Amino acid sequence: xxxxxxxxxxxxxxxxxxxxxxxxxxxxxxxxxxxxxxxxxxxxxxxxxxxxxxxxxxxxxxxxxxxxxxxxxxxxxxxxxxxxxxxxxxxxxxxxxxxxxxxxxxxxxxxxxxxxxxxxxxxxxxxxxxxxxxxxxxxxx
Numbered sequence: 001x002x003x004x005x006x007x008x009x010x011x012x013x014x015x016x017x018x019x020x021x022x023x024x025x026x027x028x029x030x031x032x033x034x035x036x037x038x039x040x041x042x043x044x045x046x047x048x049x050x051x052x053x054x055x056x057x058x059x060x061x062x063x064x065x066x067x068x069x070x071x072x073x074x075x076x077x078x079x080x081x082x083x084x085x086x087x088x089x090x091x092x093x094x095x096x097x098x099x100x101x102x103x104x105x106x107x108x109x110x111x112x113x114x115x116x117x118x119x120x121x122x123x124x125x126x127x128x129x130x131x132x133x134x135x136x137x138x139x140x141x
Contacts, residue, residue, distance in 0.1 A: 004037070006030055008054040016060040020068055027061045031074050039082045039114065039141055042102065045121075046089035049097050059105055079110035084141065090122035115140055 011026040034040055044051040051059070065075030083106045087094050099116060106113050117137035119130050127134075 004033060006033060008052075008058050013054070013057055013061060015057050016063050020064060023064070023068065027058070027064065028071065028074070030058070031065070035074065035077050035081075037081070039084065040111075041084045041086055041141075043086040046087050046091075046094060046098050049095050050101070051087075051098070062105070062109060065109075075109065080112065082112040082114040084114040084137075085116035086118075086137070087116060088119045088121045088125070090120065092120050094118040 008030075011030055013027045013030065014022040014025050042051075042055065044055040047053075050056060062075070065071050065078070083102070085094075085099065085102050087098070089095075094116060102116075103113050115137070117130075117133050119125055119133070
């Protein structure tokens with residue numbers, strides 16, 4: 001399986017700007033990398049029922065793909081790709097409001113929702129404890 005990992009915290013992706021003055025940051029470059037794949041996995045811890053600040057900023061910036069004429073083709077290229085979620089928190093499962101915010105975003109962008117896997121990391125992450133969940137998730141992709 002060919003994968004590429006993009007760490008959003010290593011990228012310069014600035015918050016959404018209605019005037020699109022930030023168009024030359026790393027957002028478009030990251031989107032072009034993502035478009036090379038049919039399956040996209042969004043990975044984030046859950047903080048206060050939402051994704052990390054970096055992930056939230058990235059998701060907010062998808063608005064550029066709807067607002068900026070020269071980026072609309074990139075936005076259309078997301079259609080029919082399948083999106084998945086990998087998340088951690090200090091709860092037994094991902095809160096439905098968290099999952100639904102991603103599902104709604106994927107639907108709005110014309111993407112298919114493929115599912116999610118979650119790990120409760122209240123006492124740290126124990127790979128053995130989540131082996132079956134991770135294997136099942138990987139097989140679903």
